[in-house]
Amino acid sequence: MTRQSVVLIGGGLVGALLARLLAKRGFAVDVFEKRPDPRRIRFVRGRTINMAIAERGMQALRIAGLAEHALLKSVMMRGRMVHPLGGAAGLQRYGLDDSEVIWSISRNGLNTLLVDAAVAAGARFHFGQALTAADIDAQRITLLDENNVQRQHDASLLIGADGAGSALRAAMHLYQPLGIGVEPLGHGYKELEIPAAARNNRFAIEPHALHIWPRGGYMSIATPNIAGSFNVTLFLPLQGPHPSFDTLPDATTCSAFFRRDFPDLYPLMPRFADDYDGHPVGTLTTLYLDRWHIDGRAVLVGDAAHAIAPFHGQGMNCGFEDTVVLADLLANCGRRTADAFAQFQHIRKPNTDAIAAMTLENYVEMRDSVADPHYVAKLELSSRLTQWAPDYFMSRYRMVTFTLLPYAYAYERGRAQNQLLEHLLHDCPDPRRISADVAVATLKAALPPLPPLR
């Protein structure tokens, strides 16, 4: 029997992992990627954004047989190291112990690993080939290479993993409206860097944490690289009153702002001026689509279907979860790809909508709440309830980050648990004075036990 052909647009993180999974399932996979081969790109300072891999992403990598390889390129992060202005930094653990951690890995390092693995499984990559149009009826795509040479390619089964600005999505939308909704966040980001400490490539600050400098309407974060440096990301409103990227157009204005607002961070960045002036401001949006596919001919996956902001560190993790679901459905549908695509959207969309909502809430939490006493009291009570009744209480962050419970479940359960925390703290604002018996009885009266985690 001839192998079913799949044409994948985009060989980024999601596209390359999906290529590996489909090739392993016996599909003939061709990947067309706009950029050059990531395995041949030299390290570009300040453009190597780090990704945090959480349990969902790790599970997809396990299924692809790549988790161990990814771990070798990663640095463990146990929690958030919060740096208040004028106070001492403190670690807020993400999970209960070192079995609940996230992993920092360079985007390019991970992409290289995934492309190598997809090629090893038999996928064919065509780099420097951008999709410019797709004729859905004729089942043919148009590609443009780096020398501006155009060509056509047959594509009876098309998958768009070409990211938030997806060209395939635009072509599908021309053919049949997809119900596209885009919500700009109004905030942008800029990449900076803390280099490895001069002696022995040592880390300049605690390596096993995601560092946050929350400042109300804005913040900086830093994630460790295996070579000893940290990627720093400044998140600010794009426009409006100071501070915004409008009021901080260059390194000169921004240096003064950093010295005042991030006094412990600024001295760690000797190349601040070059980085600030040399790197673009990235914009952040949430993307919602009513339809992810056109019958059995074309489907979107990852950011192309549901881009979110990075504040829960879940965009890639969520896209990786997509790849496992889609590869399974395609491998088991015979030639009924329309059913597989419809089922894919049916399973994933409630979950991607939920992580989009939780991501926006997490931004407020990261930049404002982590330093707020009521929030800290809620964290404290959460951790007590987790110890007193582990079968009934798990923080939403832990459900999203360390389990495979559907995002939609985590969202709903998190909402109900939050109401309970507010109720208990309303009666007694100091979590240390809340009785375990009363709290657990109230919890069990309000909510059923958690489902099995595996």
Ligand code: FAD
């Ligand atoms: P992309 O990574 O955007 O890949 C799309 C690919 O398609 C690219 O290689 C692109 O070159 C290619 N392409 C585009 N157009 C065409 C075309 N016309 N023809 C052919 N190829 C094309 N997620 C996490 O889970 N954890 C994190 O810690 C995290 N941190 C983040 C930090 C920042 C600052 C940002 C902006 C995002 C972060 N994310 C994180 C989100 C994550 O980056 C995305 O969700 C993830 O990259 C999506 O993967 P993708 O393959 O769908 O899209």
